[in-house]
Amino acid sequence: xxxxxxxxxxxxxxxxxxxxxxxxxxxxxxxxxxxxxxxxxxxxxxxxxxxxxxxxxxxxxxxxxxxxxxxxxxxxxxxxxxxxxxxxxxxxxxxxxxxxxxxxxxxxxxxxxxxxxxxxxxxxxxxxxxxxxxxxxxxxxxxxxxxxxxxxxxxxxxxxxxxxx
Amino acid sequence: xxxxxxxxxxxxxxxxxxxxxxxxxxxxxxxxxxxxxxxxxxxxxxxxxxxxxxxxxxxxxxxxxxxxxxxxxxxxxxxxxxxxxxxxxxxxxxxxxxxxxxxxxxxxxxxxxxxxxxxxxxxxxxxxxxxxxxxxxxxxxxxxxxxxxxxxxxxxxxxxxxxxxxxxxxxxxxxxxxxxxxxxxxxxxxxxxxxxxxxxxxxxxxxxxxxxxxxxxxxxxxxxxxxxxxxxxxxxxxxxxxxxxxxxxx
Numbered sequence: 001x002x003x004x005x006x007x008x009x010x011x012x013x014x015x016x017x018x019x020x021x022x023x024x025x026x027x028x029x030x031x032x033x034x035x036x037x038x039x040x041x042x043x044x045x046x047x048x049x050x051x052x053x054x055x056x057x058x059x060x061x062x063x064x065x066x067x068x069x070x071x072x073x074x075x076x077x078x079x080x081x082x083x084x085x086x087x088x089x090x091x092x093x094x095x096x097x098x099x100x101x102x103x104x105x106x107x108x109x110x111x112x113x114x115x116x117x118x119x120x121x122x123x124x125x126x127x128x129x130x131x132x133x134x135x136x137x138x139x140x141x142x143x144x145x146x147x148x149x150x151x152x153x154x155x156x157x158x159x160x161x162x163x164x165x
Numbered sequence: 166x167x168x169x170x171x172x173x174x175x176x177x178x179x180x181x182x183x184x185x186x187x188x189x190x191x192x193x194x195x196x197x198x199x200x201x202x203x204x205x206x207x208x209x210x211x212x213x214x215x216x217x218x219x220x221x222x223x224x225x226x227x228x229x230x231x232x233x234x235x236x237x238x239x240x241x242x243x244x245x246x247x248x249x250x251x252x253x254x255x256x257x258x259x260x261x262x263x264x265x266x267x268x269x270x271x272x273x274x275x276x277x278x279x280x281x282x283x284x285x286x287x288x289x290x291x292x293x294x295x296x297x298x299x300x301x302x303x304x305x306x307x308x309x310x311x312x313x314x315x316x317x318x319x320x321x322x323x324x325x326x327x328x329x330x331x332x333x334x335x336x337x338x339x340x341x342x343x344x345x346x347x348x349x350x351x352x353x354x355x356x357x358x359x360x361x362x363x364x365x366x367x368x369x370x371x372x373x374x375x376x377x378x379x380x381x382x383x384x385x386x387x388x389x390x391x392x393x394x395x396x397x398x399x400x401x402x403x404x405x406x407x408x409x410x411x412x413x414x415x
Binding site: 007010011014015016017018019020022023024027036040043044047048059060063126130131132 | 168176212222228232
């Protein structure tokens, strides 16, 4: 069983951030059941690793993690061709192959909320969908503006080549 | 218009103070913004009443415990196998167990000048320089020059794998006794002469010879030379000679 201190800390994080995480998932997935699944996944990851996490001000990291998990969900559904339109930008971003995904997936649990490497797909959603400026995006993912620009340029090229195919 | 992500952080108090003040001010002036913020607050209540912590925590805990158990089940056979290996290898496969002994040890036997074995000889590498009618045994840091012909002799105290190579002042490594880059089986018993003489080129400063032996076969990877020489599984003797400084300064 969880020790009471851990439980209290976890409860505080849940009460504070669950609404934001779930709203984020609802917005991206447009499906309550799936949104709840992904939000739950985010918190299970916190619970599994709460000893090693820096959870002082985790809003951007929770936001980014929820974003990435939603993108994974969208991509998996699209691959299985489950009535998913592929013309919208979010879906296209979700389907872009990002070499960092494997790395991210591999290290997700240990790095979550510390210094996890940002996926270009997550960066693209923050910028193109959420409307964050380059500076805001860079601050949110812990990169420089130049790195964010470079990642977005690369991703846009991939999007373009996907469209041409 | 203030984007959703920023409003979320405003509600959480996770924005820089300047942004917080700006949004508070706008909230007091802008009905639409105020409605958006109120809508988020209502949504917070809706979500937390639909998914209350106590109910969700029990659910999370069950999932986390299941995952832990699954991990334990996954690793248990491997742990058991490792324990069995560690416990029984010394009895059933002493040659494998010997790999764990470090550094590698070879029996020390000494040789007399006539090649007969005398107990206590260490691993040995000798460098001889050919003269017009004979050969001169060099000592460490002897001065030699390009074109000198050298002959190497070595002895090993017991049967083992070994290799001789040289490193010159240009950083070039040359295998002198090896099969390509792999060690060869060395016989104990007598002092062995390399089958050919070694003619020095004009590499500057020095020439260093290495005799490396081990109980097991090994390879020479020039990029990993240091790790080979520092490995606890090998024993190394070296012999260094200095290059005569020529008029070109080499």
